[in-house]
Amino acid sequence: MVFRDPPDGFAILIDITQYHAVGGNSRFWRTLMAEYLTIIGGGLAGSEAAWQAAQRGVAVRLFEMRPGRHTPAHVSDQLAELVCSNSLGSVLIDRAPGLLKEEMRRLGSLIIEMAESEGVRVPAGGALAVDRERFAEGVTARLVAHPNIKIVREEVRDVPSDGATIIATGPLTSDALAQSIAALTGEDHLYFYDALAPIVEADSIDMSKAYRASRYDRGESEEGDYINCPLTEAEYERFVDALLAAERVVPREFEALDKADSYFEGCLPIEVIASRGREALAYGPMRPVGLRNPHTGKRPYAVVQLRQDNVAGSLYNLVGFQTSLKWGAQQAVLSLIPGLEEAEWLRMGQMHRNTFINSPSLLHPTMQFRARDDLFFAGQIVGAEGYAGNAATGLLAGINAARLLAGQPAITLPPTTMLGALCHYVTHAEPKSFQPMKANFGILPPLEPPVRNKRERYTAYSERALADLAPFLAMLTPQPEAAL
Ligand SMILES: Cc1cc2nc3c(=O)[nH]c(=O)nc-3n(C[C@H](O)[C@H](O)[C@H](O)COP(=O)(O)OP(=O)(O)OC[C@H]3O[C@@H](n4cnc5c(N)ncnc54)[C@H](O)[C@@H]3O)c2cc1C
Structure with missing residues (x-):
């Protein structure tokens, strides 16, 4: 019986009976293995x-x-x-x-x-x-x-x-x-949940509403590294209402253990953040600080930031927007974000298991x-x-x-x-x-x-x-x- 598959060029087949015969812990076998x-x-x-x-x-x-x-x-x-x-x-x-x-x-x-x-x-x-x-x-x-x-x-x-x-x-x-x-x-096993953020095609973002900027102009490129979708207070309220009402994915049986309500704290789904308080997103992933809107000259009430996802610059992900909403509901809610009304989604957010x-x-x-x-x-x-x-x-x-x-x-x-x-x-x-x-x-x-x-x-x-x-x-x- 071959005990282990040796690396190429190391053509020794180890027989399990010999292994035991000389004592599995012997120096010889330990060195060989x-x-x-x-x-x-x-x-x-x-x-x-x-x-x-x-x-x-x-x-x-x-x-x-x-x-x-x-x-x-x-x-x-x-x-x-x-x-x-x-x-x-x-x-x-x-x-x-x-x-x-x-x-x-x-x-x-x-x-x-x-x-x-x-x-x-x-x-x-x-x-x-x-x-x-x-x-x-x-x-x-x-x-x-x-x-x-x-x-x-x-x-x-x-x-x-x-x-x-x-x-x-x-x-x-x-x-x-x-x-x-x-x-x-x-x-x-220990399981709990984490969630993926959606990815959008850059060409489908409406740049007459969105704008490029890095927070406090700290980016590498002059025009700003991020694409930002600004929201007024009314738009933010409408977004939060829709988010809280949207249908979530029901956990699969194998995932529904005692840790079902636990997430990475730094990777919380947006609907979980929103359920902690109506302003929680505006102070979290949608915080507008350092992101003045050049279209209006004002700081928006809230902002969704999108970060470049590939070198070609054709894909952007929604920063901090991990979500476990059902895909249809997700598209409906995300289309309420100014600039993303007609967005082409390359990947929707998803739930996943963590072991x-x-x-x-x-x-x-x-x-x-x-x-x-x-x-x-x-x-x-x-x-x-x-x-x-x-x-x-x-x-x-x-x-x-x-x-x-x-x-x-x-x-x-x-x-x-x-x-x-x-x-x-x-x-x-x-x-x-x-x-x-x-x-x-x-x-x-x-x-x-x-x-x-x-x-x-x-x-x-x-x-x-x-x-x-x-x-x-x-x-x-x-x-x-x-x-x-
Ligand atoms: C959906 C999802 C989203 C995440 N988002 C983020 C994020 O945004 N930022 C972040 O920092 N972290 C994120 N994480 C956590 C992320 O998984 C880790 O940061 C990182 O990928 C873990 O590295 P790893 O090498 O431990 O595991 P992985 O990168 O997952 O690598 C494990 C590898 O083992 C392989 N494998 C599994 N079982 C076997 C087996 N029995 N035999 C042989 N191969 C096997 C898998 O195919 C996989 O390639 C996310 C995780 C998931 C699942």
Whole structure:
């Protein structure tokens, strides 16, 4: 019986009887099996993990179930597909997401390198937004071309019982594997909802009502990076009335668990925000500050912002407009937005499931499973939120899996760094009330002495983080020859 499928050029068939005969834990077998790393899931975390391990000389088997088996959200067969927003968040170094990206950049992140590359990045003010197709194609091409990586297009249905493994199957982990994970962790699946924002064709936006501008003119292009649809107070009231009355999607049975009312707080559907108070949207995703309307010379009562979604500039997404309304109802409500009356919708908003494990009771901040040091988890499934945060936990898991295979101790990054803080949070939060967390300054240890001014405090957090990361950089930087 073949125990494992060895990497190409490593033609050894391992017989399970021999494995037991010499003792499964013997150094010989451990060394033999440690020849390569299995990564399950070719999303943001799995792709980054594969790159990091491969760059350190590890032979990687990256399992991705698409295109043979699809998730309810992915639409392509590319690795690292961005399923909703095309923005990876702020790049400003004194903002938490910007600090995280700077740390990733210094640690040699493939995801950040690709997102920042020419022909992939699209203008988005102080944010790092990408043409989602070019981004995913670029990551896929780099992984396919890497001599240490073999990509296997197969669903993994069971957690491998041994051998270095990273599970990075994301919020839409296939049912079979989710069951296997639940059996391993001894806990039930945890589900709750998230929602996708709609995408519109740029040509169908009525620019005699909409206008281009960046908030407070802080964009990269002179004309303004965003398209803005302004609403008067009467138009806003009419929109909120229609939104609250519109028909929502009824959750499917498998999703209707005890967390059915929970969403990522930073990704709330607009109808949920509106139900919290009539003005909630005007102070949330529809806030008009810094967006004077050139058609009237006045600040509108509320604004819907649209962000460029592809390099060609032919697609725009409605910023912060995730929604779970039924598609017909959605079109009717969105057509009340001035400028979008005749809009051509490329994609409507959607509900989706989120699966994550109870990391505080299961994982070390190295991303290792507590009960098995050669098993790692990374990405959304550990409860890290946000594209960059998911990729970043993959980055650490990839580095630590490579270190494990090289006989080196796994690294715990200082909690004063943004990545260290994120890993610390998801592995040390209160298990009973654990919810996913994104990069934010609130999870960093306080500054000593405290800094009262907010801007100065954020700058101090960033300076401390990068100073504390510095000693790790030399140790964690792969040697060029290892990648070959
Ligand atoms: C609909 C939707 C909208 C979202 N919107 C946003 C957003 O706007 N911004 C944001 O920051 N985050 C958003 N998220 C969260 C988002 O999923 C993560 O930020 C990010 O994609 C997670 O990265 P990941 O690598 O953990 O998982 P993914 O990127 O989902 O990658 C997991 C991969 O594993 C594969 N897979 C699953 N099961 C198996 C298996 N058994 N065997 C082999 N392969 C398997 C999947 O096909 C997938 O390619 C959204 C999630 C969903 C589902």
